[in-house]
Amino acid sequence: MVDRRSTNTHGFGTLNSRLEVASLLRLVLAWSVLIYPYSAVRAQAPPDEANDRQPQAGAIDPAYLTPQTMAAASLRPQQVLTDPNLQMLPIEVAQAAGLKYLGIDPTHASRVTVVVEPPAGPTPFYAIAFETDQPVDLGALAAELTEHTEPGQIDGHDAIVSRAPALPCFLVQGGNTLLVGSAPMLKKLLKADRPKPTGVLPDQILAHPATDDLYLTANLEMLRPFIQMGLAAAQRETPEEFQDLLRIPTLIQSAELTLNLNLQRPSSLLVHAANASDAEQIESLTLDGVALLREQIRRKSEVELSRLRQSDDPVERAMAAYSDRMSQGTLDGIKLDRDGNTLTVFEATPSNAQQLGSVAVIGVLVALLLPAVQAAREAARRTQSTNNLKQLMLALLNYESANGRLPAHAIYSADGEPLLSWRVAILPYIEEQALYNEFHLDEPWDSEHNLTLIEKMPEVYIDPSSGLAVKDGKTSYLAPVGEGLLFEEKEGGTTLREITDGTSKTIAIVQVSDDTAATWTKPEDWSPAADNPLQGVGDLHPSVFLAAFVDGHIENISTNINAQTWGFMLTRGGGEAW
Numbered sequence: 001m002v003d004r005r006s007t008n009t010h011g012f013g014t015l016n017s018r019l020e021v022a023s024l025l026r027l028v029l030a031w032s033v034l035i036y037p038y039s040a041v042r043a044q045a046p047p048d049e050a051n052d053r054q055p056q057a058g059a060i061d062p063a064y065l066t067p068q069t070m071a072a073a074s075l076r077p078q079q080v081l082t083d084p085n086l087q088m089l090p091i092e093v094a095q096a097a098g099l100k101y102l103g104i105d106p107t108h109a110s111r112v113t114v115v116v117e118p119p120a121g122p123t124p125f126y127a128i129a130f131e132t133d134q135p136v137d138l139g140a141l142a143a144e145l146t147e148h149t150e151p152g153q154i155d156g157h158d159a160i161v162s163r164a165p166a167l168p169c170f171l172v173q174g175g176n177t178l179l180v181g182s183a184p185m186l187k188k189l190l191k192a193d194r195p196k197p198t199g200v201l202p203d204q205i206l207a208h209p210a211t212d213d214l215y216l217t218a219n220l221e222m223l224r225p226f227i228q229m230g231l232a233a234a235q236r237e238t239p240e241e242f243q244d245l246l247r248i249p250t251l252i253q254s255a256e257l258t259l260n261l262n263l264q265r266p267s268s269l270l271v272h273a274a275n276a277s278d279a280e281q282i283e284s285l286t287l288d289g290v291a292l293l294r295e296q297i298r299r300k301s302e303v304e305l306s307r308l309r310q311s312d313d314p315v316e317r318a319m320a321a322y323s324d325r326m327s328q329g330t331l332d333g334i335k336l337d338r339d340g341n342t343l344t345v346f347e348a349t350p351s352n353a354q355q356l357g358s359v360a361v362i363g364v365l366v367a368l369l370l371p372a373v374q375a376a377r378e379a380a381r382r383t384q385s386t387n388n389l390k391q392l393m394l395a396l397l398n399y400e401s402a403n404g405r406l407p408a409h410a411i412y413s414a415d416g417e418p419l420l421s422w423r424v425a426i427l428p429y430i431e432e433q434a435l436y437n438e439f440h441l442d443e444p445w446d447s448e449h450n451l452t453l454i455e456k457m458p459e460v461y462i463d464p465s466s467g468l469a470v471k472d473g474k475t476s477y478l479a480p481v482g483e484g485l486l487f488e489e490k491e492g493g494t495t496l497r498e499i500t501d502g503t504s505k506t507i508a509i510v511q512v513s514d515d516t517a518a519t520w521t522k523p524e525d526w527s528p529a530a531d532n533p534l535q536g537v538g539d540l541h542p543s544v545f546l547a548a549f550v551d552g553h554i555e556n557i558s559t560n561i562n563a564q565t566w567g568f569m570l571t572r573g574g575g576e577a578w
Contacts (some may be wrong), residue, residue: 071116078106082107215258228250254272393509438453501575544557
């Protein structure tokens with residue numbers, strides 16, 4: 001017996017990932033809403049004494065840099081958490097977490113520095129330095145952080161040493177600094193006679209002011225082997241029109257991110273190329289990518305926006321206009337400022353911080369609002385599609401009651417030629433007797449007269465999520481046709497007695513994609529392909545498509561259903577159990 005429950009696991013995975021994304025968006029929104037009022041006021045406030053100080057050189061202490069440093073970051077918890085204008089931050093939570101795991105109150109941590117070197121085989125090289133104004137006690141470290149360690153020494157310093165090369169060791173330097181990292185990296189940093197760090201990244205770091213809340217930089221030249229491996233994998237998955245964009249990472253030499261919650265200091269993202277020519281290529285490729293992205297968004301959203309624009313509801317029409325304006329404005333806002341070999345991706349200064357704050361909040365609101373609206377609309381459309389299928393199944397069963405068998409897949413001529421679809425045959429059973437009477441039943445669907453009736457397709461034949469219009473005369477609901485299925489390409493319909501698998505286990509109608517939709521009067525339906533039995537179904541609703549069973553019940557079928565189980569559902573007398 002095939003376990004049908006296994007066909008639904010993907011759906012739950014998708015749901016969980018959506019819930020995680022939604023939770024993340026809510027968190028971002030909360031932070032944006034909390035910080036934005038402060039940002040607006042702060043952007044207009046005169047500089048205070050703390051912010052008016054002269055910048056100190058060196059975003060990161062040179063003692064933690066090596067010639068092989070490929071990435072580094074500096075965070076100033078004390079500066080952020082003790083700022084009187086940032087008291088809306090979860091300071092108590094940060095303090096509790098710091099004391100619980102490290103025995104360090106972050107309001108007393110002047111700087112946290114992270115440095116990373118390329119790994120040597122399986123051994124990583126990384127270190128984190130917590131500089132505080134209070135003594136550090138290794139005994140205060142949480143047990144779950146040190147369960148892989150044992151007492152020992154690193155380069156003559158007492159330490160808690162890891163038994164696993166990849167996991168961190170811990171030691172105290174100078175009484176007030178906690179060093180955490182892999183043993184080889186800590187040995188490097190503790191050597192008094194190690195060479196002075198030089199190169200692109202160290203020079204960049206030492207030239208940067210030491211007052212930023214967060215500073216992050218990376219040398220992509222040193223990451224190039226890893227980038228190339230990632231690009232090789234990405235190339236197979238990237239659409240052809242976006243292939244050129246994969247050149248961008250190969251042209252970037254390094255990047256710097258600066259973030260300041262106190263908007264009296266600028267925040268920015270800078271990208272550095274090896275030379276001005278490479279920087280120009282990055283700019284050109286990025287702008288080309290924005291244009292491609294704009295077109296992709298336009299194509300994918302056009303069906304939904306077109307429906308909103310043509311809606312009778314003025315609120316929905318307004319939502320379409322707002323979506324058009326915001327999507328256009330957001331992409332138009334992606335502009336690079338190139339100066340020699342450096343590109344400024346964004347820069348928030350006291351003069352434009354309020355505007356950027358507004359855009360950030362609005363952007364998050366739109367990101368939350370539109371998916372919520374679309375989710376509600378999708379739920380309503382799926383319900384309507386289910387109702388459509390129920391009406392069609394009721395019509396088929398009423399036809400069977402009146403005629404002793406279900407309709408054949410087509411209305412046939414006297415000489416055995418299929419003329420019109422079963423969908424025409426059941427018109428009297430969906431309260432469309434008048435339309436049924438208009439057909440010339442002895443003529444094919446594409447006769448001069450019958451062609452004029454295509455645009456009169458009843459709305460029950462189209463899925464509400466379809467991008468097709470009713471007047472197009474294309475139906476979203478097709479019957480599975482083939483040997484051993486409910487409908488076969490022959491005269492004379494199936495009797496209920498012939499459905500030996502059971503009416504509750506045999507599919508009668510499937511909802512198909514717009515590409516597979518057929519002219520509703522044409523004797524054309526859907527047949528499962530031997531190599532891909534799900535081809536043609538499933539892209540109107542997220543992760544599922546709808547199917548109606550002979551007994552009249554409707555199910556949402558996962559697009560990742562097991563192919564064998566799907567085949568069992570289609571046959572009417574195969575004797576399979578699922």
